[in-house]
Amino acid sequence: MPDEYGAGPDIAMKPVISIRDVVKTYASGFQALKHINLEIDKGEIFALLGPNGAGKTTLINIICGIVTSSSGTVTADGHDTVRDYRAARSKIGLVPQELSTDAFETVWATVSFSRGLFGRAPNPAFIERLLRELSLWDKRNDKIMTLSGGMKRRVMIAKALSHEPEILFLDEPTAGVDVELRRDMWSLVRGLRDTGVTIILTTHYIEEAEEMADRIGVINKGTLVLVEEKARLMKKLGKKQLTLQLQEPLSGIPAELHSWGLELKADGHDLVYTVDSSNSIDISSLLKRMSELSIVVKDLHMHQSTLEDIFVKLVSEPA
């Protein structure tokens, strides 16, 4: 069906979410988002990383219709989220950061309510399956206020999934959640992705993005600093560092070893060999050369930079 969003023949390649030039300035004058452009592919897990106040939640709220953007457009599955909000919103499920629940309602009632609110006919069999998957079935007749924080989080997820959305937003899904629930959550997210659901999550647990995401976006002070495939990002920005602890301290790096770009640390006791994406690792020839020079290595350890190091580096740079 031709429409104004039609991108031409390659409709299958259309991103499921397309954010064009979105700006958000609050009445106070604070600019929460500065010209954000982003496309999310169908079926991927996209992690949006950023420090507190970077604009992660504002961006999600604009896509979901909770906050109005100052300018720019967003489409979800080809539908403009403002002009064609019904079609757009019926595709989207949102698990917000805050645990906002109707304290006096039962789990079953609140999840059924959400399904209806999103325009779906009742389907008790589906709700039952959903509650069972989220280990909420035994609690279905309990009032939400009697549940633990982790259980409430599960209820929020059940509500977001109750209308079978194709796009799921998880805003800080594992903030204040114990390890077990976090693992459960991750396997749930993977399971959803396997069924074709696109997942966008915000987090400040780097571990989470590293574990889960296909692609990573880093947002800082309202600007999207970087969007990259996780593997490529790790490779591009990741460093490996080999630290060689020497038997005898060196006063300087021998000329024969200059080609490796070594550094001398700990008063000449440590020789540090840094490998990044621009040079390939060549440890055996280094060790061979060192033994030829009679430099005795007492111990060695290898450090591989994590996403956290990359992240800290990115957001600490002046924007």
Place this chain on the structure above:
Amino acid sequence: MSRPLSLPAFNRHGVWAIYKFEIARSLRTLVQSLITPVITTSLYFVVFGAAIGSRLSTPGGVSYGAFIVPGLIMLALFTESLSNASFGIYFPKFTGTIYELLSAPVSYVEIVIAYVGAASTKSVVLGLTILITAALFVPIKILHPAWMIAFLLMTAFTFSLFGFIIGILAKGFEQLQFIPMLIITPLTFLGGAFYSIDMLPPAWRTFSLFNPIVYLISGFRWSFYGTADVSVGVSMSMTVGFLLVCLGVVAWVFKTGFRLKN
């Protein structure tokens, strides 16, 4: 703009979900939403109807106890519609669950229909309950049942709409109480709920005609006993007018996204 055919123009499941949620909320608080007003109304009958009423004469030869029934129903309708509807929309704002409403494929019209419809339903049930309670104390006759139902429904809907507006605009719980306590209750007491404005000195009578509540109570009482302070046509026009004003304000509030979105 083309729109997928599978998507209905009216989200009836959504409206029904909100409506059911709101009705369930009042069923949980049955005592405070239904039994309390009934007890209060019964007390009015004991105090005004039996103790004082026997010494008063009223127009049209209706006993004082029976005379105040339409006013009492209206008083309950005003206050309960306002508090039900204002609380219904204010509470999600307060707890944060409003996020779901704002991110759902429901239009503003649907939101209003669901919340105001639920609040009106409760008010109408309450009004009828008070009427039945009253019939246990005093002889009631309804000369114009169709008009009675029309006034009942329109007043319940209009004040629920008014309450909805208050709930949207309120910044705190005290503001929810402000208009009902400080404006509506005094206007109702001065609006002929317990007397005919014909019983007032001429100057006060003229002054009373500036009170919109007078018209609502007068019209409603006319549907019972056929006597009115002002003509029923004027009463109905005022009721419709008030309804239109409330609809206009709601439309404006939503058009500007006022207090719900930023």
